[in-house]
């Protein structure tokens with residue numbers, strides 16, 4: 001699902017989340033472990049205000065494990081509880097209710113001291129489109145729920161999904177917008193499949209992807225495609241990126257008349273394989289440079 005975000009949509013999305021915040025104890029902020037910065041809503045602190053928050057790094061099966069650990073440390077240092085999960089298989093998803101309860105422990109203890117039996121911790125999952133909200137809700141619920149996700153501006157009745165005895169989840173996640181002002185963010189979202197290709201040119205996305213791969217995962221690139229090119233010294237030089245893309249295209253037989261490389265076809269291959277994890281586990285944003 002690709003949503004075109006206009007100022008009115010953003011205001012409504014924000015209002016919808018703020019309405020839901022009144023119903024819950026805790027927000028689960030879902031980010032893509034491969035791009036924890038670019039998959040983050042730019043106004044998240046403003047929107048969630050003082051609501052206790054658990055940051056979940058999703059799609060961690062596709063991300064570089066060392067980088068993911070560094071991000072977890074980073075978020076903890078900033079005072080947030082954080083966990084990395086793979087919602088597609090369920091790895092570590094089962095730890096979320098416990099963490100949610102731990103975050104609410106003080107309140108629970110206060111209630112117990114007053115003789116009140118604490119109810120289940122109520123939570124809302126928030127995140128940008130395609131970050132994996134529905135997949136995570138289904139994993140936590142342990143069954144398949146038709147999650148319509150309220151498009152900005154459309155409201156519907158809320159239902160609570162029981163997650164064991166200790167947690168309840170709103171069945172519709174809060175959908176937030178990504179950053180728009182930085183074109184690199186757009187390309188990173190497109191590289192990971194969060195933005196559909198129709199919006200951005202496929203060769204442009206693959207160009208940026210190849211540049212990131214050269215900068216961060218050169219050996220992986222060489223190994224996957226068997227290219228024999230010199231590593232570009234300056235990846236700000238567009239020609240140098242195209243040189244590597246052409247080498248990949250030649251290795252994969254993407255040729256058009258006159259022996260030229262079919263860059264569109266090559267771009268499709270690079271992006272498909274990158275998103276499918278064929279180039280290994282990749283993280284495009286490091287906690288250390290943030």
Ligand code: G4P
Nearest residue numbers: 058059060061085086087088129130131132133134135136
């Ligand atoms: P959303 O509700 O936030 O919009 O996202 P959704 O759950 O629909 O997930 C978007 C895509 O991401 C889905 O792929 C889903 O399977 C995948 N996904 C979600 N969590 C994980 C994860 O932890 N690991 C991996 N590897 N994939 C995950 P899809 O159905 O194939 O959609 P698409 O690729 O056709 O867009």
